[in-house]
Amino acid sequence: MTIADPQTDDVEAPQLLGPWALMWRKFRRHRVAYLSLWLVGFIYVLALFGDFFAPEKLDDTNRRGIFAPPQGIHLFAEREDGSRVFQLHAKARKVQVDQATMRRSYVEVPGEIIPLGFFVDGYEYKLLGLIPANTHFFGPKDPDDVVYFFGADRLGRDILSRIIIGTKISMSIGLVGVAISLVIGVSLGGLSGYYGGWIDNLIQRLIEFLRSIPTIPLWMGLAAAIPLGWPPLRTYLVVTIIVSMIGWTSLAREVRGKFLSLRNEDFIVAARLDGLTDWEVIRKHMIPSFSSHIIASLTLAVPLMILAETSLSFLGIGLQPPIVSWGTLLKEAQNIRTIIEAPWLLIAPGTMIVIAVLALNFLGDGLRDAADPHAH
Amino acid sequence: MLGFLYRRILYMIPTVFLVSVVTFLIIQLPPGDYLDTLAAELADQGGLDEATAQALRDQYGLGQPFYVQYYKWITGILFDWNFGISFEKNVPVNDLIWDRLGWTFGISILTLLFIWIVALPIGIYSAVRKYSVGDYAATFFGFIGLAVPNFLLALVMMYIAFKYFGQSVGGLYSPEYIGAPWSWDKFIDLLKHLWMPIVVVGTSGAAALIRIMRANLLDEIYRPYVVTARAKGMSEFQLLMRYPVRVALNPFVSTIGWILPTLVSGEIIVAVVMNLPTTGPLLLRALLVQDMYLAGSLILIVSLLTVLGTLISDLLLAWIDPRIRYQ
Numbered sequence: 001m002t003i004a005d006p007q008t009d010d011v012e013a014p015q016l017l018g019p020w021a022l023m024w025r026k027f028r029r030h031r032v033a034y035l036s037l038w039l040v041g042f043i044y045v046l047a048l049f050g051d052f053f054a055p056e057k058l059d060d061t062n063r064r065g066i067f068a069p070p071q072g073i074h075l076f077a078e079r080e081d082g083s084r085v086f087q088l089h090a091k092a093r094k095v096q097v098d099q100a101t102m103r104r105s106y107v108e109v110p111g112e113i114i115p116l117g118f119f120v121d122g123y124e125y126k127l128l129g130l131i132p133a134n135t136h137f138f139g140p141k142d143p144d145d146v147v148y149f150f151g152a153d154r155l156g157r158d159i160l161s162r163i164i165i166g167t168k169i170s171m172s173i174g175l176v177g178v179a180i181s182l183v184i185g186v187s188l189g190g191l192s193g194y195y196g197g198w199i200d201n202l203i204q205r206l207i208e209f210l211r212s213i214p215t216i217p218l219w220m221g222l223a224a225a226i227p228l229g230w231p232p233l234r235t236y237l238v239v240t241i242i243v244s245m246i247g248w249t250s251l252a253r254e255v256r257g258k259f260l261s262l263r264n265e266d267f268i269v270a271a272r273l274d275g276l277t278d279w280e281v282i283r284k285h286m287i288p289s290f291s292s293h294i295i296a297s298l299t300l301a302v303p304l305m306i307l308a309e310t311s312l313s314f315l316g317i318g319l320q321p322p323i324v325s326w327g328t329l330l331k332e333a334q335n336i337r338t339i340i341e342a343p344w345l346l347i348a349p350g351t352m353i354v355i356a357v358l359a360l361n362f363l364g365d366g367l368r369d370a371a372d373p374h375a376h
Numbered sequence: 377m378l379g380f381l382y383r384r385i386l387y388m389i390p391t392v393f394l395v396s397v398v399t400f401l402i403i404q405l406p407p408g409d410y411l412d413t414l415a416a417e418l419a420d421q422g423g424l425d426e427a428t429a430q431a432l433r434d435q436y437g438l439g440q441p442f443y444v445q446y447y448k449w450i451t452g453i454l455f456d457w458n459f460g461i462s463f464e465k466n467v468p469v470n471d472l473i474w475d476r477l478g479w480t481f482g483i484s485i486l487t488l489l490f491i492w493i494v495a496l497p498i499g500i501y502s503a504v505r506k507y508s509v510g511d512y513a514a515t516f517f518g519f520i521g522l523a524v525p526n527f528l529l530a531l532v533m534m535y536i537a538f539k540y541f542g543q544s545v546g547g548l549y550s551p552e553y554i555g556a557p558w559s560w561d562k563f564i565d566l567l568k569h570l571w572m573p574i575v576v577v578g579t580s581g582a583a584a585l586i587r588i589m590r591a592n593l594l595d596e597i598y599r600p601y602v603v604t605a606r607a608k609g610m611s612e613f614q615l616l617m618r619y620p621v622r623v624a625l626n627p628f629v630s631t632i633g634w635i636l637p638t639l640v641s642g643e644i645i646v647a648v649v650m651n652l653p654t655t656g657p658l659l660l661r662a663l664l665v666q667d668m669y670l671a672g673s674l675i676l677i678v679s680l681l682t683v684l685g686t687l688i689s690d691l692l693l694a695w696i697d698p699r700i701r702y703q
Contacts (some may be wrong), residue, residue: 205387205390205391208391209391209394209395211637212391212395212637212679212682212683212686213395213398213637213679213682214637214638214640214641214644214678214679214682215637215638215641216640216641216642216644216645217640217641217644217659217674217675217678217679218402218675218679220644220659220660220663221399221402221403221405221663221671221675222402222405224663224664224671225402225405303523307525310525311525311526311527311645314525314527315645315648315660316664317660317663317664330527330528333531334649336531336534336535336538339531339534339535340535340538340539343535346528346531346532346535350524350528350531350532353523353525353528354520354523354524354528357522357523357524358519358520358523361519361522361523362519
């Protein structure tokens with residue numbers, strides 16, 4: 001045999017795993033975290049290709065769908081001769097208005113079904129803002145039919161579609177906010193830890209100060225200052241900056257701690273004695289040695305930002321209605337009477353937030369465990 | 377200890393000053409002032425005439441540079457205990473805020489007690505019985521507590537209370553007790569309403585503290601001194617309470633510092649949802665109509681009291697842990 005068996009090859013020369021590969025191996029063993037990684041990935045795919053997954057158009061109102069309750073998906077349809085055949089469908093419904101109380105109720109029309117399918121035609125959109133398309137992942141086969149999987153709001157807009165489209169804003173606020181936190185946190189934390197002395201003292205007092213103010217009143221004050229007339233994009237950016245104002249402090253503290261403990265390590269002292277400049281020491285030796293840790297902390301910061309945005313938008317001082325985010329969706333469910341009439345307004349976006357935040361938390365926890373070389 | 381106290385109080389002075397400046401800056405941020413809001417509101421009824429507007433402007437010192445307004449405001453507070461006037465309600469801020477601040481901090485402190493009572497035993501349990509069913513349940517509860525935003529939890533609990541228990545929701549009293557003189561029944565009614573905001577605000581804090589307590593205790597219970605004590609025949613419960621729990625409790629106390637701001641924040645947003653007569657709804661309304669002295673005073677006092685709470689927790693920590701006060 002001239003061709004070496006790959007397996008024996010492995011035994012002869014054991015593979016040397018780099019720190020990232022080791023981390024990845026450790027991370028995969030953490031099952032919940034690994035699952036969360038897929039879930040988070042899926043949510044971001046949902047955010048990227050929102051229009052593809054949304055069955056209905058974002059702002060399509062429907063007078064025959066006001067506060068329509070969620071509809072189930074049925075697997076088997078009954079033919080006229082009584083035999084059952086596999087056909088995804090929803091039951092067709094019609095509105096009945098009680099004349100005395102003016103309450104609406106939706107009753108199923110016997111025998112009438114709305115066939116559902118995958119990759120169906122629907123409204124036209126631009127995939128990733130570039131490619132014109134009208135195919136949707138799942139929905140009624142006839143584009144004129146409307147099915148409310150998660151119910152509808154007071155204007156008869158489909159909640160599921162709105163949640164899917166809102167994913168883009170809600171999840172990206174987390175990312176953009178974390179990016180801002182990263183820049184401020186790493187630079188201030190690094191300065192603080194590397195130089196020490198009065199710079200350290202000043203930055204630490206600043207952090208203590210920011211942390212001692214209750215966040216909600218501070219955010220409320222800042223967010224209330226956003227003029228209502230601003231274009232959505234600018235409001236979005238300002239809200240993101242506001243929610244990241246607190247996030248950077250904990251990151252800065254961690255970076256400072258890392259700098260302090262690394263500063264006197266032998267390899268750093270050696271690098272400095274070799275004549276490297278401060279910047280080179282930081283860039284070539286310090287940052288690589290704690291970047292995995294930073295990534296874990298950042299992942300844990302994302303859900304905090306998402307929750308912050310949601311709270312602000314819910315109070316009506318964050319993002320404003322033409323923008324759709326999970327927070328603005330929950331704003332529809334602000335009073336108890338609406339919730340009792342249409343609980344799905346609360347349950348559907350609420351569940352989505354909890355799932356996203358949980359998945360990000362598990363992911364961050366797993367990454368942190370994997371990044372810690374001393375954990376067992 | 378005294379030196380530590382002085383140093384700590386000295387550190388507080390610039391913080392307090394900064395808080396007041398930032399607060400004032402924030403309430404000044406929106407373009408225009410309350411008079412613009414008023415003019416917009418009165419526009420339907422013929423509008424605000426220029427002379428009246430100018431008179432009001434002079435009276436409140438609006439339209440002057442930032443530092444002049446700040447100076448007027450802060451000296452008024454410091455020397456006359458005068459927080460200015462609420463534009464919208466046209467009464468001194470003093471008359472509006474203290475009741476509500478009392479409730480906010482009352483509820484926050486009760487919540488803190490609730491968190492301790494819940495987190496301490498559960499934290500100890502899940503550390504001692506690591507990987508037991510109870511531990512997993514506590515961990516699960518912890519993650520849920522961290523993932524559900526306060527206001528969402530409040531809404532869900534209100535929905536459940538209304539739908540399945542038929543309880544009146546929102547507010548601190550049932551309608552029939554509002555304005556009624558204090559009586560035993562009213563007190564019971566208050567308790568019936570009060571538990572819900574406390575549980576809602578406390579859940580995430582309790583979840584975090586359980587995790588901290590568990591981690592701290594896990595660091596301690598495998599130490600040699602514990603093994604030694606056990607080998608000498610000390611009963612397990614006594615051993616646990618006397619040494620590892622006491623050591624693990626240290627970081628527990630220090631968390632008051634960061635947990636208090638979160639509680640106050642949580643209380644404010646939950647109060648808006650549950651319509652409690654506390655700072656939350658008042659502050660939100662004041663911010664929305666640019667009633668700046670009212671909003672500013674609320675943010676200032678809430679922040680100051682939080683800073684004070686942090687100070688107390690630091691002192692408490694220094695008192696129980698000599699390593700800190702001699703640093």
